[in-house]
Amino acid sequence: MVNPDAPASMTEEPTKSDIQHFWKTVYRTAYTEHDSGLTRDALLEAIDQLEDMFNFREHMATVEMDLSALAGLSVLEVGSGAGGHSAMFARHGAQMTSCDLTDVRAAETQRKFDLLGSMVEGCNAMQADAENLPFADNAFDIVYSNGVLHHTNDTDQAIAEVYRVLKPGGRVVIMLYCKNSFDYWFNFWFCRGLLCGAMFRSRNWLGHASEWIGSSEQKAVNPITRCYTGGEIRRMFTKFDKLAFRKSEFYFYLIPKLGRLYRRWQIKHYGTHPGGSIVYGEPWPIWSPLEHWLGKRLGWAWYISAEKKI
Ligand SMILES: C[S@@+](CC[C@H](N)C(=O)[O-])C[C@H]1O[C@@H](n2cnc3c(N)ncnc32)[C@H](O)[C@@H]1O
Numbered sequence: 235m236v237n238p239d240a241p242a243s244m245t246e247e248p249t250k251s252d253i254q255h256f257w258k259t260v261y262r263t264a265y266t267e268h269d270s271g272l273t274r275d276a277l278l279e280a281i282d283q284l285e286d287m288f289n290f291r292e293h294m295a296t297v298e299m300d301l302s303a304l305a306g307l308s309v310l311e312v313g314s315g316a317g318g319h320s321a322m323f324a325r326h327g328a329q330m331t332s333c334d335l336t337d338v339r340a341a342e343t344q345r346k347f348d349l350l351g352s353m354v355e356g357c358n359a360m361q362a363d364a365e366n367l368p369f370a371d372n373a374f375d376i377v378y379s380n381g382v383l384h385h386t387n388d389t390d391q392a393i394a395e396v397y398r399v400l401k402p403g404g405r406v407v408i409m410l411y412c413k414n415s416f417d418y419w420f421n422f423w424f425c426r427g428l429l430c431g432a433m434f435r436s437r438n439w440l441g442h443a444s445e446w447i448g449s450s451e452q453k454a455v456n457p458i459t460r461c462y463t464g465g466e467i468r469r470m471f472t473k474f475d476k477l478a479f480r481k482s483e484f485y486f487y488l489i490p491k492l493g494r495l496y497r498r499w500q501i502k503h504y505g506t507h508p509g510g511s512i513v514y515g516e517p518w519p520i521w522s523p524l525e526h527w528l529g530k531r532l533g534w535a536w537y538i539s540a541e542k543k544i
């Protein structure tokens with residue numbers, strides 16, 4: 235059940251504290267159990283599993299990010315969440331600076347660095363807003379951000395900040411949601427938006443329809459979710475050089491109602507991957523080969539890479 239007192243109604247513009255409230259609630263619901271018992275050894279194993287899962291999924295964290303070339307590079311992760319991606323890059327020798335708007339998430343990222351100890355010396359996490367990054371111009375070799383900038387009020391301003399803090403010739407690797415996708419048009423727009431009437435009740439119907447994870451009851455509403463066409467991505471990254479983007483991530487389980495049945499069958503048939511635990515708080519149901527194939531054509535994620543002009 236969606237909280238009727240939640241912000242982002244037809245008239246309100248969500249505030250930063252609405253955004254923090256949602257992501258804090260997701261963190262507490264989905265991750266606390268997994269993260270609270272984490273030891274150094276368990277974290278190292280979880281990072282290996284995460285890398286294995288990303289390799290299988292051809293995720294941008296192991297494709298657009300060349301892990302073998304990260305050692306010594308200064309990498310900023312914007313919206314590090316619970317810190318799984320940052321910990322993986324740090325383990326490969328990146329000098330990580332990680333930030334997140336939500337304090338508990340920045341703190342959990344820092345705790346993962348602390349657990350890794352001298353192996354990741356110099357890596358730091360802090361609370362910061364993507365739209366107003368507290369870093370000098372031309373500071374980082376790489377800026378990485380997975381599924382974050384479409385949840386903030388001013389995505390163009392956040393991309394301008396990413397450009398500013400990147401060194402000339404530096405690289406961005408960013409995931410934003412894709413409008414030209416099955417998930418958007420069928421699951422969200424048609425089923426939840428039109429058939430269930432969500433789009434007539436709230437300007438933020440896409441936020442209502444997406445982002446809750448775990449099996450417990452939904453206790454907060456996601457204030458902002460946006461998605462973009464390929465043309466919009468080209469416009470948003472126009473200042474950058476060598477722009478490339480591809481689609482990925484297709485999920486039958488997001489089909490309302492039927493998706494739950496599919497997910498049960500999928501887990502029985504293909505199993506789960508333990509690499510999901512550190513980033514979703516639970517093992518990741520393995521894609522069928524069909525979903526993998528469809529992801530490249532109709533997926534819900536754009537994996538974007540580009541360089542700052544020299
Ligand atoms: C879907 S989660 C992604 C977390 C992580 N990147 C991952 O892939 O696991 C979105 C994250 O974006 C963060 N976020 C939202 N708006 C932000 C902003 N303006 N600046 C920094 N982080 C933000 C939230 O706190 C949340 O941790």
